[in-house]
Amino acid sequence: xxxxxxxxxxxxxxxxFTTVATPKPGEAPELAPGLRWGRLPLPFALNxxxxxxxxxxxxxxAVDAGVESPEMRAAWDTMLGGPLGGAGLNRLVATHGHxxxxxxxxxxxxxxxxxxxxxxxxxxxxxxxxxxxxxxxKAHVARxxxxxxxxxxxxxxxxxxxxxxxxxxxxxxxxxxRLVDGTExxxxxxxxxxxxxxxxxxEHASFYSEADRILIAGDQVLSHITPVIGVFPGEPDADxxxxxxxxxDRFMALPDDTFVLPSHGLPxxxxxxxxxxxxxxxxxxxDRLHQALERPMTAYEAAAALFPRAIGxxxxxxxxxxxxxxxxxxxxxxxxxxxxxxRGVRLFSRR
Ligand SMILES: [Zn+2]
Numbered sequence: 001x002x003x004x005x006x007x008x009x010x011x012x013x014x015x016x017f018t019t020v021a022t023p024k025p026g027e028a029p030e031l032a033p034g035l036r037w038g039r040l041p042l043p044f045a046l047n048x049x050x051x052x053x054x055x056x057x058x059x060x061x062a063v064d065a066g067v068e069s070p071e072m073r074a075a076w077d078t079m080l081g082g083p084l085g086g087a088g089l090n091r092l093v094a095t096h097g098h099x100x101x102x103x104x105x106x107x108x109x110x111x112x113x114x115x116x117x118x119x120x121x122x123x124x125x126x127x128x129x130x131x132x133x134x135x136x137x138k139a140h141v142a143r144x145x146x147x148x149x150x151x152x153x154x155x156x157x158x159x160x161x162x163x164x165x166x167x168x169x170x171x172x173x174x175x176x177x178r179l180v181d182g183t184e185x186x187x188x189x190x191x192x193x194x195x196x197x198x199x200x201x202x203e204h205a206s207f208y209s210e211a212d213r214i215l216i217a218g219d220q221v222l223s224h225i226t227p228v229i230g231v232f233p234g235e236p237d238a239d240x241x242x243x244x245x246x247x248x249d250r251f252m253a254l255p256d257d258t259f260v261l262p263s264h265g266l267p268x269x270x271x272x273x274x275x276x277x278x279x280x281x282x283x284x285x286x287d288r289l290h291q292a293l294e295r296p297m298t299a300y301e302a303a304a305a306l307f308p309r310a311i312g313x314x315x316x317x318x319x320x321x322x323x324x325x326x327x328x329x330x331x332x333x334x335x336x337x338x339x340x341x342x343r344g345v346r347l348f349s350r351r
Contacts, residue, residue, distance in 0.1 A: 015223060015270040022266065025071070026078030028053055031267060032214065032259070034188040036083065040066040040075045042100055043168065046225075049100045050263050052216055053079075054188025059090035059114075061187045063207070063216055064263060067103035068170035076108065093179075093187070094118040095218030095263060096204040097126035099169040106171040116173040117185065119196055121203035126172040133166040144233035147346050148320055149298025158317045179205050192216070195251075199244025200227040206251075213258045221251060221274060223265030226281050230321030231328060241282060241329040248275045282326070289326050290335060296347035299324050 020029050020037065028036040034055040039048050052063040060080075066072040080088060089112040094102050097118070105126075109116045116123075142155045179185065181196040185207065192207035200219050207216040219227040229244050231237075256272040268274070285306070292305040303323035304311045310319040327348050330336035338348050 013224070014273055015268040017223070018267040020267070025075035026082060028079050028083035031261070032212065034190070035214070037261070037267065038075075038079050041069075041071050042067060043069055043071070044100070046100070046264060048264065050261065050265075052261055053084060054190075056090045056188060057087070059088045059112075060084055061091045061093060062089055062108070063093045063187075064095055064101045064218075065092060065104040065108050067100055067168040068107065069103075069168060072104050073107070076104070088112055089114050091187075092116050092173075093185070093205075093207075094122060095206065095216070096201040097122035097124075097129070097172075098201065098219070099129075099165065101218075101263065102126055102172060103169045106173050109173045115177050116175065117177040117179050118173075119179045119203040119205050120176070122201060122205070123172065123176045125202065126169070130169055130172055133162070133169065137162065141233045144236050145317075145320075147236075147340070147344050148324065149300030149345055150316065150320070154316055157314065161314075161317065190214070197243070197247035197250065199229050199240050199247055208254060208258075213255050215251075215254060215258050215260050215271070217260050217262045219263050220247060221260055221271070221278070222262045223260070223268050223274065225264060226278055228318065228322065229282070229325045230318065231324035232321055236324075237328070239325075239328045239332050241325045242332055245279060245282065245329075248279050251275055282329075286326055286330060289323070290330055290350065293336065293348060293350050296339070296349040298345055298347060299327060302327060302348060 020031055023029050023037055023039045025041050028038045031037050036053040038051040038053060040051060042049055049066050054061040089108060091114050092105055092108050094105060105116060137159050145155050179194045181194060183194050184191045185194060190209045190212060192209050195206045195208055196203050197220050204218055204220050206218050206220050229241050252272060252275050254271060257269060258271045259269060260271050261267050289302060289306055292302060299320050303319040306323055307319040327336060331338055335351055336348055337351050338346050340346050
């Protein structure tokens with residue numbers, strides 16, 4: 001029953017979504033010759049990740065792996081044994097080093113004995129996070145939280161949340177074929193230009209086929225949600241939103257009729273509209289934040305003003321990380337300043 005796909009995951013949108021039915025775990029419908037779509041289950045609020053299978057007969061190149069979980073392994077086995085014809089993988093390619101994209105990468109690379117292509121920074125970050133997750137949070141995390149107005153209970157809560165996520169990241173591959181911005185990679189009978197960008201992660205890779213105007217976007221351009229742009233303890237003074245907004249300009253140079261394959265959500269046409277909407281989302285959030293700073297505030301207080309629900313539901317860490325990204329952008333613009341009080345707590349205020 002190819003038409004049985006629920007349309008509930010296709011809310012009204014000005015984007016022109018693919019008419020291909022959304023695959024269930026283990027299915028892999030064709031989107032274009034030599035290019036298939038897998039949608040695999042995640043044990044998070046964001047409940048799926050898309051992977052792309054490119055026909056490099058006798059095997060397949062896969063872009064992204066998903067998390068380490070029994071459900072994910074089962075979905076891969078079903079997909080490889082069924083729609084992918086039992087041919088196995090030739091190669092695994094990573095868009096970036098986040099757990100939902102490369103948690104299972106080490107397992108796939110090892111069981112199929114295939115090369116792993118990644119940018120250098122994404123691979124290194126994943127390996128560092130894997131190592132860090134096996135140790136208790138270090139003092140710099142508590143320092144980051146304290147200087148942004150968090151109390152001790154929040155630090156403890158963060159430590160507990162973090163250890164809950166750790167098993168989803170399996171041991172990352174030990175070797176890479178390095179992806180470099182502007183270079184080409186052949187996958188599934190097409191040549192793809194690697195486009196690296198910052199903001200969501202440091203060296204996220206997207207892949208663009210000029211001949212067929214297809215963009216494997218990763219998390220850099222999503223269809224329904226906006227990628228997390230956050231400031232985290234490892235680089236507490238970063239301005240990732242500047243990098244992200246700059247990347248939107250770079251993608252704007254691609255043709256508007258590009259077929260966009262995002263890692264979450266649905267394949268779509270309407271690249272320029274989506275890029276404008278993503279920019280607008282951040283511009284509005286910057287405006288709201290600037291207005292909210294009626295008095296000097298910590299990042300925690302600003303996050304509570306901006307994301308009351310997220311704070312109430314215990315997602316303070318991510319809310320603060322995202323709020324900081326916007327505060328640092330406003331600081332970079334010169335419209336907000338930051339001062340540190342006698343206890344080492346940072347207070348943001350309008351200039
Ligand atoms: Zn993702």
